[in-house]
Amino acid sequence: MNLYEFIKSNDFRGFSLKLIRRFTKQMLSSLTLLKGHRVIHCDLKPENILLAHPARSEIKVIDFGSSCFENEKGIHGKVPSPRESVQADSSVVYTYIQSRFYRSPEVILGMSYGLPIDMWSLGCILAELYTGYPIFPGENEQEQLACIMEVFGPPEKHLIEKSTRRKLFFDSQGKPRMIVSSKGRRRRVSSKTLQQVLKCDDEPFLDFVARCLRWDPEKRLRPEDAMSHEFITGRKPPLQSRARSGNYASGTASSDTRRYTAYSRPLPDPPTTARKVTVASGNHSPMKATPSTAGLSSSRIITGKNPALTSGTKRNSTGATIGSSSTLPRVAAAPGHGHRSISGKAGYGSGGTSGGPALNNHNHTGGRGSAGQRVGAGTSGSTRMLRDDDGGMSSGGEGGRRR
Numbered sequence: 001m002n003l004y005e006f007i008k009s010n011d012f013r014g015f016s017l018k019l020i021r022r023f024t025k026q027m028l029s030s031l032t033l034l035k036g037h038r039v040i041h042c043d044l045k046p047e048n049i050l051l052a053h054p055a056r057s058e059i060k061v062i063d064f065g066s067s068c069f070e071n072e073k074g075i076h077g078k079v080p081s082p083r084e085s086v087q088a089d090s091s092v093v094y095t096y097i098q099s100r101f102y103r104s105p106e107v108i109l110g111m112s113y114g115l116p117i118d119m120w121s122l123g124c125i126l127a128e129l130y131t132g133y134p135i136f137p138g139e140n141e142q143e144q145l146a147c148i149m150e151v152f153g154p155p156e157k158h159l160i161e162k163s164t165r166r167k168l169f170f171d172s173q174g175k176p177r178m179i180v181s182s183k184g185r186r187r188r189v190s191s192k193t194l195q196q197v198l199k200c201d202d203e204p205f206l207d208f209v210a211r212c213l214r215w216d217p218e219k220r221l222r223p224e225d226a227m228s229h230e231f232i233t234g235r236k237p238p239l240q241s242r243a244r245s246g247n248y249a250s251g252t253a254s255s256d257t258r259r260y261t262a263y264s265r266p267l268p269d270p271p272t273t274a275r276k277v278t279v280a281s282g283n284h285s286p287m288k289a290t291p292s293t294a295g296l297s298s299s300r301i302i303t304g305k306n307p308a309l310t311s312g313t314k315r316n317s318t319g320a321t322i323g324s325s326s327t328l329p330r331v332a333a334a335p336g337h338g339h340r341s342i343s344g345k346a347g348y349g350s351g352g353t354s355g356g357p358a359l360n361n362h363n364h365t366g367g368r369g370s371a372g373q374r375v376g377a378g379t380s381g382s383t384r385m386l387r388d389d390d391g392g393m394s395s396g397g398e399g400g401r402r403r
Contacts, residue, residue: 001050001051002048002050003125004045004047006046007128007132011132014131019057023057025232027061028223028227031122031223032223035223038071039067039068040067041061041064041066041118041121042066042068042118043067043098044061044102045099045102045124046125048063049125066097070114097117098117098121101138103120103141104121105120105215106217108144108145108165109159109160109163109165116222119212119223120212126205130200131197136151142179148213149187149189150187150189151192152190152213154176154190156215159215208232211229
């Protein structure tokens with residue numbers, strides 16, 4: 001029993017995709033073997049595929065009477081089958097290859113052909129196994145090509161230019177000629193989709209058939225590539241490396257976002273002894289705080305054992321408020337130690353303890369005057385404050401750095 005008789009015994013209702021997949025694997029194995037020997041079957045159709053057993057799915061490909069080697073292809077005489085003889089006379093021998101319903105476009109258009117014509121026939125056979133009827137039932141070659149264009153549109157321009165029979169199917173502008181069947185039916189170009197013709201929603205099967213039925217034989221599916229198609233393997237093909245990196249990048253980004261959201265915590269409140277010191281812009285010292293720069297958004301938090309500093313209050317080295325107009329902040333000296341300048345010499349600050357009297361009432365031995373006078377006079381030039389080994393602060397001024 002051949003596949004056509006098998007379809008007929010099923011009342012032309014078609015078969016399941018599971019059974020069609022079994023048949024397809026075996027036909028692809030046959031075409032792969034033929035390709036290895038550079039042989040073109042040239043007449044692949046349901047009548048030439050036999051069931052090895054009526055109750056099993058094993059098949060055999062037969063009838064190599066029209067076959068040829070790829071480098072010896074030519075015109076073969078062939079009598080059409082009864083299903084094709086709508087306009088045929090049994091006494092006439094037709095010089096063409098492939099049965100009409102399964103004939104590839106390059107053969108119809110008179111182009112050079114090769115191994116891909118068998119893959120076109122395979123696509124037509126699979127469609128018929130699913131629906132029970134030929135997908136392109138043309139009465140003649142003109143309508144056969146019109147059936148193909150009804151689903152897949154016209155062929156590409158370069159294929160038409162290679163055709164030796166293009167005048168039979170296209171006008172001088174390359175547009176398809178309107179064909180009317182014996183029943184008065186006109187087939188419009190690109191008026192149907194493959195999904196509508198097959199009445200199938202299975203994407204892998206539709207994609208497989210569409211790849212077998214491409215106009216350009218160079219772009220048509222090959223037997224060895226078809227064996228790894230999703231319809232055959234049942235597994236989706238792996239994504240391209242570019243798509244994988246994109247997915248991975250997006251997944252990583254979302255993962256980072258989740259981690260940030262999960263582990264971010266608000267900062268703790270600053271200590272009560274911490275105060276803001278406004279950082280002045282321009283060439284002023286970063287430790288200066290003037291009323292003109294108090295409104296700047298940039299600020300620092302200075303914390304530590306030293307007393308807090310503010311821009312609006314003037315204090316001497318012991319922390320007491322003074323009436324001088326200087327805005328230089330002062331830091332309390334460490335107990336038992338005096339202030340030291342950059343050079344290591346004794347500075348202008350007080351040598352007393354934090355509980356001693358204000359510097360306005362005591363002159364520093366070896367200095368230039370009282371600390372209160374020094375604060376009032378140290379307004380010219382830039383001021384640097386450096387921390388000595390004991391943690392105290394010293395200031396230098398009067399027109400530049402002390403050396």
